[in-house]
Amino acid sequence: MKIIIQALGVRFHRGVEALRDVSFEVGTGEFVAIVGPSGCGKSTILNAIASLIAPDEAEITGRILVDGVDIRERKGWNGRLGYVFQRDNLFPWRTVLGNVEAGLEIRQVPTRERELTARRLIELVGLSGFEHYFPHQISGGMRQRTSLIRTLAYDPEVILMDEPFGALDAQTRLALQEELIRIWSRRRKTILFVTHDLAEAITLGERVILFARRPGTVAEIYKIPFAHPRDPFELHGSREFAELHADIWRTVSQEFRGRVP
Amino acid sequence: MVFLRLVVLGCLGLAWEATTGGLGLGWKLFEPIILARPSLIAADLLEYAMSGLLVRDLRVTLTAAFLGLFFGVVGGIGVGLFFGYWGKVAAVFEPIMVALNSLPRITVAPMLILWFGLGMASKVVLSLFTVFFVIFFNTFLGVRSVDPDLVKAVKVMGGGPHQVVRMVIVPSVCSWIFAALRTSVSFALTGAVVGEFVGSTSGLGYRMLLAAGLLHTERVFAIMLILMVVGVSLVEISRRMEQYLLRWRPALTQLE
DSSP: OOEEEEEEEEEETTSOEEEEEEEEEEOTTOEEEEEOOTTSSHHHHHHHHTTOSOTTTEEEEEEEEETTEEHHHHTSOTTOEEEEOSSOOOOTTSOHHHHHHHHHHHTTOOHHHHHHHHHHHHHHTTOTTOTTOOGGGSOHHHHHHHHHHHHHHTOOSEEEEESTTTTSOHHHHHHHHHHHHHHHHHHOOEEEEEESOHHHHHHHOSEEEEEETTTBEEEEEEEOOOOSSOOHHHHTTSHHHHHHHHHHHHHHHHHHSSOOO | OHHHHHHHHHHHHHHHHHHBTOTTOOOBSSOTTTSOOHHHHHHHHHHHHHTTHHHHHHHHHHHHHHHHHHHHHHHHHHHHHHHHHOHHHHHHHHHHHHHHHHSOGGGGHHHHHHHHOSSHHHHHHHHHHHHHHHHHHHHHHHHHTOOHHHHHHHHHTTOOHHHHIIIIIHHHHHHHHHHHHHHHHHHHHHHHHHHHHHSOSSSHHHHHHHHHHTTOHHHHHHHHHHHHHHHHHHHHHHHHHHHHHTTTSOOGGGOO
């Protein structure tokens, strides 16, 4: 599915103008990363795309087109959208297996089939043996893996990711980036990945959109030349990566500097 | 540890027995009317049990406690859900609920006797009244503290209001109710016994008050012992239940 954002503006009734005149596109099967300082409306844009902002919460101007149709006319996504949150957001009372099955349960997929799909995904991210663990019994990295495959389980066409690896240590984060690339290369979902970590954005995105702060807007769009599937561990050691990072960092640091909201 | 505990318990028992004129030592630090001798308590307990009165009293008290628990839990959940969903109603009634809740439970007992008579009904209502507020406040808070992010997650997955209720609200509220169950069980028992103290014609509380009036101290202690055993067992059962039902929750020591 192709997403086109046209002159999107979001002003919360509490008075904060989160986004102003935001325009960009995400092609079908493309992996786009959005990077920007805290408080630049990165999460707001995902929430707007997911139609999670209630009309009584904020005034939304501009258009969000999904395959050419305005999201408001579509009346939501009908479950063709996945959203991976920064907090893993798992159901604490469900096991790993139960969590991964949740989306299929909503679709009333038969129990056997549900379990088969879930177990296959659990194996895919190396969580075999932890099917019957509850979220509090596993590590943050494992929880975030579970959250990722919970989204993959019901096979959405577009996946929004809001700093999903932000709370993880550097090593786990690289491992999960690698896994995400592997999964994406195989399934070619449209992914919009928000992060405040420039290195992460460059590692993952085919394109990186740099956001400027309050009201949030697109400052720059970079095309990342590295071929997919990339190996984050190798990439981070390469000279090309360091040069590109330094190059973009000059602009990014302008945005990141200054008052923390 | 268990051994040490048994030793301490044994020593205390022996000291008690000795200071109340037992063990053939002839020490009488305490009058038997003030502090009954353990061996005599045991004998009295046996007599109480053999006479068939114990079973009858126990049945009366436990029935009142369980009925109170049942209706208190059902009512508490019902009203709690109602208030949880309709914020306006909750806002209007909140001060009344808080005031009623801060009322010492026992003080309504005399009136309940007036209203519902000396029979079981007044005990059930008193028991219900004590349980109701615990469950009510927990249900109410449970509805209010449903994690909005989980609701969001279900919506994104394509779930409607029905699924939000089933997958998020019900389990979330249940966890609060289960957590209040242990307190409720002991409250229910207290409610029933106190109700019997205030006015009744049967039950453990009635028998105890009767014995105290006749200076039959052994019987008073015997009934206390029974209530202790019943209370500990009920609380232990509900603790196990809670532990099982809430096994998905991190233990307190594991909380980050």
